[in-house]
Amino acid sequence: MKKLYAVYRGEAFLDCGTASELAARFDTNLENVYSKVSKERKARSRGQSFSDNTLHWYSFDDGNDENIWLS
Numbered sequence: 001m002k003k004l005y006a007v008y009r010g011e012a013f014l015d016c017g018t019a020s021e022l023a024a025r026f027d028t029n030l031e032n033v034y035s036k037v038s039k040e041r042k043a044r045s046r047g048q049s050f051s052d053n054t055l056h057w058y059s060f061d062d063g064n065d066e067n068i069w070l071s
Contacts, residue, residue: 002018003018003019003059003060004016004017004018004059004060005017005018005019005022005033005037005057005058005059005060006057006058006059006060007022007026007055007056007057007058008055008056008058009052009053009054009055009056010051010052010053010056011052014055019033019034026055033057036055036057037057037058037059040056040057040058041059
């Protein structure tokens with residue numbers, strides 16, 4: 001199963017793809033994508049709120065119909 005990533009600004013969907021695809025589209029590297037997803041997951045688990053102007057990075061498994069907001 002391939003891991004997919006989604007990027008949002010606030011609640012607005014921006015893009016979805018593999019880590020390498022998003023790294024290319026957002027002019028960053030793979031390590032940065034993984035780091036952003038990890039930081040988002042930790043912050044959400046602590047109940048931290050986010051600004052609507054920042055990018056939010058999520059990961060989910062291809063074929064998993066679970067809500068990505070819970071990833």
